[in-house]
Amino acid sequence: LFPPVSDVDRTMGSFDARLVYPAVLRADAEPLYGGHFVIAEPPQAKNVSFLAFKALNYGEMRADIMPRIEAYSVPTIESPMTLLGTQLKGSRLVQVYQRLDEPLPVVGQRFCLSVKDVRDVAPYSQYIRVMDVKSIVRTFVTKEGQEFQRRVVTMAVSDALLYDFKGIEYPDIRYAAAQARLLETQVADTASYFGVRPLVAALSKGDAELRVDTIFEKLVPTSTVETAWADQYPVGAGAWIEAAPRQVMATTREAWAGNIYLHTSVLPGS
Structure with missing residues (x-):
């Protein structure tokens, strides 16, 4: 139904919709008491979600369903x-x-x-x-x-x-x-969506309730941005990039009674 997730979609986000006409086809005359459509397996990627919902009209187009989806x-x-x-x-x-x-x-x-x-x-x-x-x-x-x-x-x-x-x-x-x-x-709940979530606790015979990891699923995609930062301090100070080896000034023996703060990490053998 859906193409592989591209690098662009993985970064910018994408919403793909398909109109599906499921049917139960048998080669015999056995009576059919009910057909069901379910999503049986979750997506392998954490940033991908699968959801199903009922179409209102035969031959619906993407432009027809987007107002209902956006109207959450x-x-x-x-x-x-x-x-x-x-x-x-x-x-x-x-x-x-x-x-x-x-x-x-x-x-x-x-x-x-x-x-x-x-x-x-x-x-x-x-x-x-x-x-x-x-x-x-x-x-x-x-x-x-x-x-x-x-x-x-x-x-x-x-x-x-x-x-x-x-x-x-x-x-x-x-x-x-x-x-x-x-x-x-x-x-506003303008549409009912159906998906699948894993259980967080095993079920036993006679249980009247079950637990899943979450009852929510991402519907509208969001973009993600990754920016690499090099030579940064893990504090809110301004950026400083090492341009040359820095010198540590010598101090007297009496100074060791207190604390000495260095501008850079102490390297082995220095």
């Missing part, structure tokens, strides 16, 4: 954040501003970018998931010369933007009705 979270009210500037198609950064007393978005939080009224363009929207958050407090000035402060937030999102989302060019001290709004979301 549905948009609700408008968030306290307002888009700042135009978020361009293909970008993975979304910039907004908010009041100082509003809570910052957290990593993993899911929002919906929505555009309702655009001239000569049909409404469109996109779900985004926050991967990183950076913020700074800035002072702005109204046309009347009144200064006010707002927190400018830059969010790194999991997927690149599929459209241009136009926000406010300059923050407003009052409510600003941007063309594109950032909506909060909540979880």
